[in-house]
Amino acid sequence: MMNKNKIKKITLDSFRAFSGEKVLDFEIDNKVADIVVVYAPNGTGKTSTIEGIEWATTGKVSRLDTIISNNNAKNRNPKEGNILKNRYSGKNTGFVKLELESGKLIHRETKPKSRRNHDYCPGMLKSAIKDVENFNNNILSQGTISKFSYEASSGSLFQSLIGNKGNSEDIEVYDKLDSIKTSIDKSNSERRTEISYIKSSILNESNDLSLLEDSITEGAEFFSSEDYTLFKKNFMFFQDITEKSISDSISYLTEIKISFENLKSKLIDFDLDEYKVRSRDQLNASKVMKLESEFIEKNADLERIEKKSISIESKKEELNTLLSPRNIENINNKLREFNEVSFSIDNCKDHIERISTVNGLVQKKIKSINVLDLIDKDKKLSTSEGLINALFGKVDNEEITLLSEKLFISKINEKITSKSSLLSSITKKSFLDKNYELKHVLELNKKTHDLEQLNIKIKDLNSEKEKVISFEEKLGIIKSYVIEVINERTLSSCPACGTIYDDTNKLMESVNSLKTDSRQLIDGAIETLNSQKLELVGEIKTLNDTIDNLVSELKQGVNKEIEQLRERKQQALSLYTCLSDLSINYTEVNIIGLLKEISSIKRNVESRLSLLSRKKDKYENWSGRIAFLLSEKSKEQLIYEADLKRLKDTIKVQFDLNINELILKSNSYHVYLFERNKLTILDEKEKYNVKIIEKQLAELKEKISSLKVYAGFSKDIIMRDVIEISQKNKRIIRADYNDIKSQIISYRTNNNFFFVDLITRIEQKCSAFLANLLTSQKIASKKENIIENRKLLEIKNRELREGKSNLEKVNLALDEAMSYFSELASDSINSEVLNDMFMYVEPHLKYDEISFRVDLNGSNKGIYIQARSNSMDDDNTPIYYLSEAQINILSICIFLADHARSVESAINAIVIDDPVQSMDDLNSYALIDLCKIFSRRFKKQIIITTHNRSFFNLFRNKLPEERYSTKFISL
Numbered sequence: 001m002m003n004k005n006k007i008k009k010i011t012l013d014s015f016r017a018f019s020g021e022k023v024l025d026f027e028i029d030n031k032v033a034d035i036v037v038v039y040a041p042n043g044t045g046k047t048s049t050i051e052g053i054e055w056a057t058t059g060k061v062s063r064l065d066t067i068i069s070n071n072n073a074k075n076r077n078p079k080e081g082n083i084l085k086n087r088y089s090g091k092n093t094g095f096v097k098l099e100l101e102s103g104k105l106i107h108r109e110t111k112p113k114s115r116r117n118h119d120y121c122p123g124m125l126k127s128a129i130k131d132v133e134n135f136n137n138n139i140l141s142q143g144t145i146s147k148f149s150y151e152a153s154s155g156s157l158f159q160s161l162i163g164n165k166g167n168s169e170d171i172e173v174y175d176k177l178d179s180i181k182t183s184i185d186k187s188n189s190e191r192r193t194e195i196s197y198i199k200s201s202i203l204n205e206s207n208d209l210s211l212l213e214d215s216i217t218e219g220a221e222f223f224s225s226e227d228y229t230l231f232k233k234n235f236m237f238f239q240d241i242t243e244k245s246i247s248d249s250i251s252y253l254t255e256i257k258i259s260f261e262n263l264k265s266k267l268i269d270f271d272l273d274e275y276k277v278r279s280r281d282q283l284n285a286s287k288v289m290k291l292e293s294e295f296i297e298k299n300a301d302l303e304r305i306e307k308k309s310i311s312i313e314s315k316k317e318e319l320n321t322l323l324s325p326r327n328i329e330n331i332n333n334k335l336r337e338f339n340e341v342s343f344s345i346d347n348c349k350d351h352i353e354r355i356s357t358v359n360g361l362v363q364k365k366i367k368s369i370n371v372l373d374l375i376d377k378d379k380k381l382s383t384s385e386g387l388i389n390a391l392f393g394k395v396d397n398e399e400i401t402l403l404s405e406k407l408f409i410s411k412i413n414e415k416i417t418s419k420s421s422l423l424s425s426i427t428k429k430s431f432l433d434k435n436y437e438l439k440h441v442l443e444l445n446k447k448t449h450d451l452e453q454l455n456i457k458i459k460d461l462n463s464e465k466e467k468v469i470s471f472e473e474k475l476g477i478i479k480s481y482v483i484e485v486i487n488e489r490t491l492s493s494c495p496a497c498g499t500i501y502d503d504t505n506k507l508m509e510s511v512n513s514l515k516t517d518s519r520q521l522i523d524g525a526i527e528t529l530n531s532q533k534l535e536l537v538g539e540i541k542t543l544n545d546t547i548d549n550l551v552s553e554l555k556q557g558v559n560k561e562i563e564q565l566r567e568r569k570q571q572a573l574s575l576y577t578c579l580s581d582l583s584i585n586y587t588e589v590n591i592i593g594l595l596k597e598i599s600s601i602k603r604n605v606e607s608r609l610s611l612l613s614r615k616k617d618k619y620e621n622w623s624g625r626i627a628f629l630l631s632e633k634s635k636e637q638l639i640y641e642a643d644l645k646r647l648k649d650t651i652k653v654q655f656d657l658n659i660n661e662l663i664l665k666s667n668s669y670h671v672y673l674f675e676r677n678k679l680t681i682l683d684e685k686e687k688y689n690v691k692i693i694e695k696q697l698a699e700l701k702e703k704i705s706s707l708k709v710y711a712g713f714s715k716d717i718i719m720r721d722v723i724e725i726s727q728k729n730k731r732i733i734r735a736d737y738n739d740i741k742s743q744i745i746s747y748r749t750n751n752n753f754f755f756v757d758l759i760t761r762i763e764q765k766c767s768a769f770l771a772n773l774l775t776s777q778k779i780a781s782k783k784e785n786i787i788e789n790r791k792l793l794e795i796k797n798r799e800l801r802e803g804k805s806n807l808e809k810v811n812l813a814l815d816e817a818m819s820y821f822s823e824l825a826s827d828s829i830n831s832e833v834l835n836d837m838f839m840y841v842e843p844h845l846k847y848d849e850i851s852f853r854v855d856l857n858g859s860n861k862g863i864y865i866q867a868r869s870n871s872m873d874d875d876n877t878p879i880y881y882l883s884e885a886q887i888n889i890l891s892i893c894i895f896l897a898d899h900a901r902s903v904e905s906a907i908n909a910i911v912i913d914d915p916v917q918s919m920d921d922l923n924s925y926a927l928i929d930l931c932k933i934f935s936r937r938f939k940k941q942i943i944i945t946t947h948n949r950s951f952f953n954l955f956r957n958k959l960p961e962e963r964y965s966t967k968f969i970s971l
Contacts, residue, residue: 005129005908006032006101006941007053014094015110016048019086024049026943026967032101033967034935035959038945039952040971046945049971050141050913053943055084056096056108057135057907059122068120083120084110095126100907104129132906139911140895174817181810184803191800198793202786209782212775225765230758236743246777253770257763263743264759266736278733282726284711285719288704292719295700302693309686312679319676322665331666334651338659341644348637352630359626362619369616374609380578381602385595387575391568392591401590405576412569416562423558431551440550444543451536458529465522834897837930838890850890851875885919892927900938909941916951924951928958935965 006026013021022045026036040046051061064083081087085094098106107126113119241249321327402408432441501510579586582601586594648659655662665672708715713722744755831851838850849868867878878890892915899910916924935942946952952968959966 005104005906006034007036007098007907007909007943008032008101009099010049010053011095011097011099012045012049012052013096014086014089014091015052015084015096016086016094017043017045018048018094019088022971024969026941028961028965028967031965032941033961034941034965035931036941036943036967036969037952037955038943038969038971039949040945040947042947045971046947047142047913050139050911050945052096053098053911054136054139055123056098056106057132059108059125059133060136061120062136062139063141064120080118080120082113083118084123085119098907100129106132129906135905135907138899138905138907138909139913140892140915141913142917174814177810177813177817181807181814184807184810188800188803188807191796191803195793195796195800198789198796202789202793205782205786205789209779209786212779212782215775228762228765230762234745234755234758236745246773246780250770250773250777253766253773257766257770259743260759260763260766263740264756266740278726278729281711282723282730284707284713285722285726288707288711288713289719289723291700291704291707295697295704298693298697298700302690302697305686305689305693309683309690312683312686316676316679316683319672319679323672323676328666331655331662334647334654335663335666338644338647338651341640341647345637345640345644348633348640352633352637355626355629355633359623359630362623362626366616366619366623369612369619371609371612371616374605374612377582378602378605378609380582381598381605384575384578384582384584384598385602387571387578388591388595388598390571391575402586402594404587405572408572408576409569412565412572416565416569419558419562419565423555423562426551426555426558428547428551431547431554440543440546444540444547447536447540447543451533451540454529454533454536458526458533461522461526461529465526831897833900834893837893837896837934840926840930840933850878850893885917885923888915888917888919889923889927893930896930896934899940900934908939909943911943911945913945914947915944916946916948921950921954924954925958928955932959932964 008026010024010026011021012018012024024038026033038046038049040049047063051063055061085091092112093110095107095109097108100106105127106129108122108128109124109126110119111121111123239252241252244252403411432444435441499510576586582598584594584597584601589597651657651659651662657665713719835850849870851866851868865878866875867881868875878887882890892912895910895912915927919927931942931944934940944955952970956966956968961967
């Protein structure tokens, strides 16, 4: 079933290059054209039309996406304002609407940019059809015309074709197979390397084994020697190794070798006389340390007594200073001055306390006199008098009484309501109805009637003008017909009236000069009437403004009366409030009597207020005088307190004591005198003790010096170090003896050198025997390594054989995958149709076949286009040998071949933008035939735009609308 989703009409409003509405109708004779060619000079909307179709169907414009994505990071969100909506349009939004042959609509509106930098976005989709978002694959724009050729030449076409036509999992399977092959290759290479290494290791181990077997020496029997027998009888660490394994024997012989070396060293170094010398040094050093300790204790006692004596002298000096006559007199003077200032301060405090008591009584009297209530009452009385005079004026009639509050207020409210109703009824219409005989009203009615008559005349003239325009159009058609007849027959006489002219040119000039002046006359009359109309409208406006002012003045007068009534109401409410607060009875009381009562109360209030004010003034005068006395006494007290503080500071600086401590000292002179005498006796006693201890120290020093000389100690040696060295050496000698005794059964201190010689001989025999044992152990280890390596070599050879078998299987699978992708590429690109189209256009005389080569090796997987010359048996990559125009033709052929399928799509149309760039007339002519054949064969609608007027005319002449399903539109 044929797809009815060809594009029938495109409407673009305020979109891109179009500031207003633009409609492109693709119908011809009530049928949708199969081929639509749109001509537009550069910059007049050709590309905007293509972008409108893409944006309406997909919500994006590929060219704008590329521009924005290629910008640097700073300009990824350009501040361009309106990109989609035409910036010169007065509308808030633009839209693109596609009407399809089936009657369905695709309608998308732009979004206002609001706070965004620009309005480029998918916009608002008002209506759409299913699967329309992939329609961008059906558009071949200027920027992508050579895209297919370049992609195919560089291998990039693989990803797009596999993604669109194949299964994305196929390439994943191929990659996994290729990865497995790489892994097997790597594993086989590793096995080969390992086999080579193992063979080399076996050869090296065999060579080492031969060398070790040759290195074993023949020597005397170790176990039957005399030295071995002495070793067995005399040494505690002897063990029988005849029944031990080789490794245990090696470990034992290695250990006793170290033991022999240590034992031989101790035998050589052992000296019993050294032990005796160290014991004597330890005893003498202990005696010296005891005497030195006693000397230190005595010296400490001497220092303690000297410090005590110095402290006594210091205390005696302090007491002498304190008890000097001059110091005692100075202290007494300061204390006397302190007592005088303290007495003055106490007197001031007592006087201030008495005055403060009197001031409290006066303040209490002032607070008891309350004049605020009387002042407030006097104000209310004065306010009441003023409100009565304001409400009633001067009253002479004693029969006028004050109504109740409710009744009085209700009457005022009735007047306010009446005036408000009057105000709401005053309108311009009511004013005109009521004052119809007023001069301004009569003049306004007349001018309005004249304006209506003038509008009728203008309308009649416009009708006459339309008739004249219709006549002029008919005259133009007749002129066109006459000119066409003259050109066809080459006439020199008018075919309409028969007038004969000298030649055809003069006849054409006469026909073109035919015109009428009726339209100019009507336009002049309409212009005159419009001028009169403008003057009349201005006069009517002036009259309306005058009447509006009269109505406004009338309303202002009523408003003023309403405000006066509201003010009177407020005054009445204030009056009733004051009378209630003053407890004055105003019900059924005449105004004159009420005023007299208020006046009487006011006189009494003023009399009482005057009396209380005089009394309050008297108390406030007393309070002021008391406050002055308090201030003076407080100042006097502050002066005395400052003197007291200064005196205390002087005492602190001079005696380093506060006042209480100084008083206490002045009362304790007799105690300090007794203490001074006691300290004098104690000082003499301590001086005697110092002399005794100094004598004892001299005796101890002499003893220590004599003992050091006897023991042979140097002058500066430390006795504790002598004791520690002596004890350490004694422990080492004793430990060496015990160790030798524990290892040699028959050891005596006088046969050290015998055992040293014996140990040397045994060491030599053990070393020779140990060397043979180590060589035997290495031979056994080499033999085991050769056996293990031969087993491992067999395992690696088996793994290598399995790897080669697996590699053959994977290579077979990869060959099958390559065949599959080659078939998929051929089916995807539609090679048969592509070659038919390419050979029909024949852009290049040498190449007569287009083929594709699939390469899946490595990371540069791709389908590579090849241009073949069968006559020369030559394959080449076309972009290196074809011109730009030939590459463009090849790209169009690839694009058409990709869409040459009987597959249902959302919109059964393809769009090609300006395809004839760099093409000559012959290629353009072939392209027109190719479009005709493609549209007819594959039932696809083709929409082509061009800026080339010659190509547009060539297309229209070759495929005219009268004979073919074509539509030609010029923007």
